[in-house]
Amino acid sequence: MTLTAIGFDADDTLWHNERFFQHTQAHFAGLLRDHVDAADLETRLHAAEVRNLGLYGFGVKGFTLSMIETAIEVSDGRISARVIAEILEAGREMLRHPVEILPHARETIEALAGDFRIILVTKGDLLDQERKLAASGLGDLFDAVEIVSDKTPEVYHSVFRRHASGADQAMMVGNSLKSDVLPMISAGGWGVHVPHDLTWGLEHADPPQDCPHFAELPHLGALAGLIGGLR
Structure with a gap:
């Protein structure tokens, strides 16, 4: 040709890109450990990402919104404002990370x-x-x-x-x-x-x-x- x-x-x-998502997801699992085990959380987060792709697209911002949505779901709405703030900060940290x-x-x-x-x-x-x-x-x-x-x-x-x-x-x-x-x-x-x-x-x-x-x-x-x- x-x-x-x-x-x-x-x-x-x-x-590098995916390593930062995985690092943040591990931190997310730690924040939610009192509500759900890590394996179930990963499944729920993955489902939220798939569900939201058409709305948020690919990238850190959509991932952060999906984490917040998943945190609300797995805690039956009891997740604290402090944890939501930590999830938002984790997303911001991803956006600031050196290339x-x-x-x-x-x-x-x-x-x-x-x-x-x-x-x-x-x-x-x-x-x-x-x-x-x-x-x-x-x-x-x-x-x-x-x-x-x-x-x-x-x-x-x-x-x-x-x-x-x-x-x-x-x-x-x-x-x-x-x-x-x-x-x-x-x-x-x-x-x-x-x-x-x-x-x-x-x-x-x-x-x-x-x-x-x-x-x-x-x-x-x-x-x-x-x-x-x-x-």
Whole structure:
């Protein structure tokens, strides 16, 4: 195939993200330990997140609201204002947390930038994603940045049509099979999976079988070699 553009996911592809959610969820379980055990709380919180995605979207703010909703539910409305305040502060702390770049991120983008259009395609809260991109120091390496509410074949068609020569001449690289790989392949492009040790449960999916436009890499540093083999 002719490859003219490469899209990169952000969270847990270029920088750490899920570890902060898991740390906050453990703190949340401690706050609610008098009302519910950790396993049941995790199930209830997960259900709230799924229920609220259509309203709040992806990101820290929606997660914080889902924690508050879950705290009210599991305590039968008896949760104290002090605990609600601690949940809100935990959410704010997530939004303030320094950005930690993953290995190989900068050098991989720099190595490919001269030959391809480099596009950041990430979903989540607009202000938080803009903050993380600015703090990462990677912003100047991208030809375009798209912060979207979800990742679907239609979204990829639109993004790569606007900023490059179409999804069928593009590649999407990310840690989520569900969001970064499968819809990009459905749009006619390449989907490259770079697994992260921690991936949100809602992003899990089975890899495509016998698909010539799919690859899985051990880390971002292997991407340039993969692309070199396609040319």
